[in-house]
Amino acid sequence: MLFCHLALEFIFVIALNWIHVTVQQVPSTALTPDDYTRGNSLTNAQIHTNRQLHQKKPDVRRSNAPNNRAKRMEGLTTPGEIWPNARVPYELSPAYTLNERAFIARGFSEFERRTCVRFVPKTSADQDYVFIGKIDECFSELGKAGGRQELSLDSGCAIDYPSVIHEAMHALGFLHEHQRNDRDNYVRILWQNIIPANRALDYQKAAQSDPDLQFSNYGEPYDYFSIMHYSRNEDNEIGQNVIEALVPGYTALMGMGSDFTQSDINQINRMYKCPQAG
Numbered sequence: 001m002l003f004c005h006l007a008l009e010f011i012f013v014i015a016l017n018w019i020h021v022t023v024q025q026v027p028s029t030a031l032t033p034d035d036y037t038r039g040n041s042l043t044n045a046q047i048h049t050n051r052q053l054h055q056k057k058p059d060v061r062r063s064n065a066p067n068n069r070a071k072r073m074e075g076l077t078t079p080g081e082i083w084p085n086a087r088v089p090y091e092l093s094p095a096y097t098l099n100e101r102a103f104i105a106r107g108f109s110e111f112e113r114r115t116c117v118r119f120v121p122k123t124s125a126d127q128d129y130v131f132i133g134k135i136d137e138c139f140s141e142l143g144k145a146g147g148r149q150e151l152s153l154d155s156g157c158a159i160d161y162p163s164v165i166h167e168a169m170h171a172l173g174f175l176h177e178h179q180r181n182d183r184d185n186y187v188r189i190l191w192q193n194i195i196p197a198n199r200a201l202d203y204q205k206a207a208q209s210d211p212d213l214q215f216s217n218y219g220e221p222y223d224y225f226s227i228m229h230y231s232r233n234e235d236n237e238i239g240q241n242v243i244e245a246l247v248p249g250y251t252a253l254m255g256m257g258s259d260f261t262q263s264d265i266n267q268i269n270r271m272y273k274c275p276q277a278g
């Protein structure tokens, strides 16, 4: 009898351990303190890599979600599309490696360090949130779309620090720098060289992408080095220029930034009315 009892207890303990180990092995859908530790240990050389998109589809996309997302293109100053209290709930796909999670964590850390924006794990009370996953190339929806919205970090861009903060800025409500309404004073777009599917969402001027768009540059001058500016030949499969700078010598340099510029930070802080905005 005692033997039976001990045997049962033994099996029970083994089972509990197995369940524990199994649970431990499933990566969390939220970044862990260890992810942040790894992210913050990345050196400048590891995070400041050139961001190059080599994909067939635009990286600002409309969602396939059932609710009406046409609205999401309406504006960067529309209060309903800016995350309340600068709080962005997210859910992370378990598909990322520890190294990839470290880059995502470092991106979120830098928003926290330089702005009042906070990416926080989704709770059961959060209806509106960003699902981050390996969905289809790299893209984000623009601003808070309502309900579950998607941000993809997958093949098509490296899952690295510049890609994380670029796509996250789309999710906060920023279009590309070269889509500013005043961009014709600074760059020339070579439409014939752009992959046709990407022309509208990634290159059209903000006001043209939706007549109702309420767009603001938040007082910042055009910034060739913004993390939201494309390089000269993104969206061209054979390396031809799709954007040329009107300032001599800038064509090869623009869009090569690998971190926020001060102008990027200023705009985030003004959009989200952060104390840092002054």
Ligand SMILES: [Zn+2]
Pocket: 059, 060, 166, 167, 170, 176
């Ligand atoms: Zn983009």
